[in-house]
Amino acid sequence: MFESKKELELFVEKLPVFKRPKLRLEQYPTDAPLVAAAVWDAYMRGLLTEVLDLGCGTGRFSLAAAAMGARRVLCIDIDPEAIQIAKETAEALGLGAVDFLVADATRLWLGRSFAVVFQNPPFGIWSGRGSDIAFLQTALRHGEVVYTIHKLPTLNYVSAKAEELGGVLKVLERAVITIKPMYRHHRKRLHKVEVFLAVVRQKA
DSSP states (O other): OOSSHHHHHHHHHTSOOOSSOOGGGTOOOOOHHHHHHHHHHHHHTTOOSEEEEETOTTTHHHHHHHHTTOSEEEEEESOHHHHHHHHHHHHHHTOTTEEEEEOOGGGOOOSSOEEEEEEOOOOSSSSOTTHHHHHHHHHHHHEEEEEEEEEGGGHHHHHHHHHHTTEEEEEEEEEEEEEOOOSTTOOSSSEEEEEEEEEEEEOO
């Protein structure tokens, strides 16, 4: 367990990332400062009990939550290669509280609820329009509180959709993330994207 959000961020920054990222899944490493901000906020609110990491990729949210003492974490992703990286990392770090499941997050029904859900859903550029809202719908179906990352220009749209799905959205942070060249269409040395981190709570 770390004593500060900055220590947690440094831990996340050192975690392994995708070996062969898949463009159709919009696989990018989730921004370490945003992961730390979300997990630290959940920790301070006492939410790190039953945790779901939806579309977990290589497990940055899952491993950060486990490192902060989460009782049980379920890491779910459609990509077996990403799950394998997350699993190997958890084993290497001795984080035994994390379970892993290969499944499509947009078609998921677990039949149980979690105290908190973390997600960095696809923005819908390559994965198909509406995939970000499909993730949010699954998250709200399974979690009382959801931490989620989206492109900043979609803020009003995502907020309205969250309300339609029975949630209330509050922006925690706005940020500009930098993505290093990972795919053939990347021509810039660094690609900058404006995003927001939000917490969505089920309406009382």
